[in-house]
Amino acid sequence: MTQIPTQIPVATAPADPEKVMSLKNGRKPKASTVYAEGERPSLAARIATWVFMIAITLYFLVPVYWLVVASTKTTTDLFGTPGFLFADMNFFENLQKLSTYDNGIFWRWMGNSLIYSGLGSVLMTFISLISGYALAMYRFRGRSVVIAAVLGSMLIPQTVLAQPTYLLLVELGMNNTILGVLLPSLAYPFGVLLAFVFAQQAVPMELLEAARLDGASEARAFFSIALKLLSPGGVTILLFAFIGSWNNFMLPLLVISDARLMPVTVGLSGWSQASITIPGLQTLVVIGALISIIPIIIVFVSLQRYWRSGLAAGGVRF
Numbered sequence: 001m002t003q004i005p006t007q008i009p010v011a012t013a014p015a016d017p018e019k020v021m022s023l024k025n026g027r028k029p030k031a032s033t034v035y036a037e038g039e040r041p042s043l044a045a046r047i048a049t050w051v052f053m054i055a056i057t058l059y060f061l062v063p064v065y066w067l068v069v070a071s072t073k074t075t076t077d078l079f080g081t082p083g084f085l086f087a088d089m090n091f092f093e094n095l096q097k098l099s100t101y102d103n104g105i106f107w108r109w110m111g112n113s114l115i116y117s118g119l120g121s122v123l124m125t126f127i128s129l130i131s132g133y134a135l136a137m138y139r140f141r142g143r144s145v146v147i148a149a150v151l152g153s154m155l156i157p158q159t160v161l162a163q164p165t166y167l168l169l170v171e172l173g174m175n176n177t178i179l180g181v182l183l184p185s186l187a188y189p190f191g192v193l194l195a196f197v198f199a200q201q202a203v204p205m206e207l208l209e210a211a212r213l214d215g216a217s218e219a220r221a222f223f224s225i226a227l228k229l230l231s232p233g234g235v236t237i238l239l240f241a242f243i244g245s246w247n248n249f250m251l252p253l254l255v256i257s258d259a260r261l262m263p264v265t266v267g268l269s270g271w272s273q274a275s276i277t278i279p280g281l282q283t284l285v286v287i288g289a290l291i292s293i294i295p296i297i298i299v300f301v302s303l304q305r306y307w308r309s310g311l312a313a314g315g316v317r318f
Contacts, residue, residue, distance in 0.1 A: 071287040109267040121241035132195025153189040166254040191237040198233030235306035
């Protein structure tokens with residue numbers, strides 16, 4: 001009868017020479033550290049990264065801090081005290097002067113900016129989504145030329161197009177009107193390109209084919225299926241469009257001459273120029289600039305969790 005061995009030999013990996021020598025010399029071998037996401041950066045690289053991030057943070061936050069401090073000062077304290085130190089608290093007095101100056105026209109400017117940015121960004125987002133979806137889902141002659149034209153139009157500065165756009169609006173009789181500001185802003189090449197890239201990633205062609213086999217029209221397939229899948233990318237486009245419309249300055253400056261139709265950017269710029277002869281306007285410009293950034297902060301914070309996912313998903317194809 002064959003006797004079964006009590007121990008089965010097991011193949012082992014070759015021993016590390018450094019560990020063997022350490023054991024022979026009576027020293028403990030050094031514990032090796034394994035990082036799950038690759039090699040850990042050096043201390044100098046980490047310090048440089050932190051310094052860079054802190055510098056970028058200060059670059060963006062220091063002007064806002066100065067704006068908050070300056071909005072609490074009187075005109076005398078604004079020029080007679082250190083810029084980053086608080087003086088006498090006059091924030092609410094300045095806010096009251098801002099609300100009553102020139103029959104409260106500042107709040108009319110804020111309302112105009114909300115109309116231009118709110119309505120304009122929604123229309124820009126819809127046009128960008130439907131255009132990018134068409135470029136991504138359909139194959140037609142000249143498609144590559146259209147995509148190249150959209151990409152190339154992003155390289156043209158908006159200031160270059162402001163004067164020809166103004167002349168065209170004058171020919172159409174749309175200068176000094178709300179439509180004169182809204183219509184030119186509906187063409188948003190960056191939004192079209194972002195929607196095009198996102199649609200390729202988010203909308204499966206098989207899903208559209210199944211909808212067509214079920215008898216759905218192209219419009220119903222877009223509004224019932226594709227639009228829901230494109231919503232994260234749409235929020236990203238909406239955010240960029242809103243910020244761009246809110247900060248739009250050159251075109252409204254050329255098109256609008258009626259103070260009641262001006263956005264807040266153009267109105268505050270006019271006050272800033274007039275403050276050379278009217279010293280009290282400096283304080284109103286400062287506190288007006290502080291209030292004008294509040295809608296952007298609200299929109300950014302409220303849409304943050306949506307636009308981050310949409311931008312990340314769209315950036316995969318870049």
